[in-house]
Amino acid sequence: MTSQEIVLVAGMAVVTFLVRWPVLALVSRITLPQVVLDGMKFIPPAVLAAIIAPAMFTPTGALDLRLSNAYLVAGLASGFIAWRTRNLLATIVLGMAIFLGWRWLW
Amino acid sequence: MGCSRSNEFWRGFRATIPLVVGAIPFGIIFGALAVNSGLSVGAAAAMSAFVFAGSSQFIAAGLFGGGVGIAVIVLTTLVVNLRHSLYSVTLAPHMKHLPQHWLAPLAFWLTDESFLVVAERYRQPDASPYKHWFFLGSAVFMYVNWNLCTWIGILAGQTLPNPASWGLDFALIVTFIGMVAPTLRNRPVMASALAAGATAIALAGTPNRLGLIAAALIGVAAGMLAARIGGTAATSINVETEMERG
The missing domain is CATH 1.20.5 (Single alpha-helices involved in coiled-coils or other helix-helix interfaces)
Structure with missing residues (x-):
């Protein structure tokens, strides 16, 4: 090092x-002030969305809305699966399968 | 049932298995990417051993490879990991009775994954006095797995070229999607995620990943504003704990 x-x-x-x-x-x-507690609730969705969204929409640095963008297609599919099932393991396994399958297809 | 220390420990271990499945490819790709982005083997391994916060390690390795300065990387790490303070606030009332020699290590081992299962355990109404052993079981499993996978990734990254092309980097994204999507059921949280996501996309080209920091701050502000407008500021602090486990 x-x-x-x-x-x-x-x-x-x-x-x-x-x-x-x-x-x-x-x-x-x-005791933390209420405004801090109120704001903290939004840190996880904000930070996670700020990491997820560019990875899905700009995987190579530029906006890519094509069907061949596996990050976008599999990301949207995973989001739907997670939202409907609330099952994290199913989301990860199915999401990875969709992602790898989609990349292989294109 | 569930009352002895070892019982709780192994329950925590078992509850964490699905999350470890997601962390395995993520840890391997971190190790491989880290050595390919110019970090030494020692630094890549030390990051997993001493920082133990996957998403920030991932981003730090990318920034380091891009020649970004140390101060900016550390600042980005702070913002990306700020969400752990919410996890601490959520768990703290249940852990008041614990001495520092429990609190400090459990705090160090607090990850998105362990928080998910531990918060769920604390919400169960039984009066088990050993729920922190459940936390320990979950945390130790995550930690050992993360460090093992980092080493596998380091070794693989030294022999196999271009780890980014394996597609395993999607493991991190899909894990986070699986955590955040189920929480998008009330307007302030949706506003927060939408504002942060849109800002992050718009600023995707900014140097030093500063767009990430700006997007996170705007997302928090949007959520607070939406809550104020909608009058739902009192929604409970259970972001991402309502998930069922597979």
């Missing part, structure tokens, strides 16, 4: 632990 990499991994480890641990550690001593 280079020293640059050590700084990188250490920095990532510290910020990640600092979003996971303090709330658990201090919960009996502090």
Whole structure:
């Protein structure tokens, strides 16, 4: 590991632990303001959507709405399966199968 | 039933199996991509051992390969992992009684996957005093699997060229879709996801993945605004915990 990499991994480890641990550690001593609690609810859907959407719609960097875009087709299909079934394992297995099948087809 | 420590531990282990299935290809592709994007073997392995947050590791490896500075990568990691603070807030009331030597490791091991099954376990009405052992079983399984898969990926990435072409990178996307899609049942959450997704697409070309940070902030703001307009600000904090497991 280079020293640059050590700084990188250490920095990532510290910020990640600092979003996971303090709330658990201090919960009996502090009360978070309601506006923070209200906003926090939207962090998972916002962050996950911000990761998912470009991966589906711009897999190569540019907007790709063609049927040959397996990320988009399989992503939409997976979203529908997840929304209907609420079954994560089924979504992952079927979604991967659709994705690999679609890529093979095109 | 479910009252002894080891019983809870193995229940947590079993409940996590479907999520491990999704994490296996994701861990392998992380290891392979990390060494192919210029990270050393030690750094790739250390990331899984000490950071243990898959999506941010994935993004960090990509940014590192693109020559992005350390400070920007660490900032992006912070934003991508900010959602774990919500998980902590959700679980904290159930874990008040635990000493720090339990809280610190469980916090370190808190992932999307373990949160999903552990929050479900805490919601069950039985009075088992050992539900944190369920958490431990889930967390240790995820951690061992993640690090093993990282190593497999590192070894594969050194021998097989171009891991991105395997298509396994979709495993991360489909796992996240499976987590977020079932929660899109009320307007504020839908507004939040739509605003974040659209912003992220519009800013897909921005350097340093700064579009991701902007999209996340806009998504949170849109959700809060929609909740205020719709008067549903009191919706419970159970984002992505309503999932059934297969």
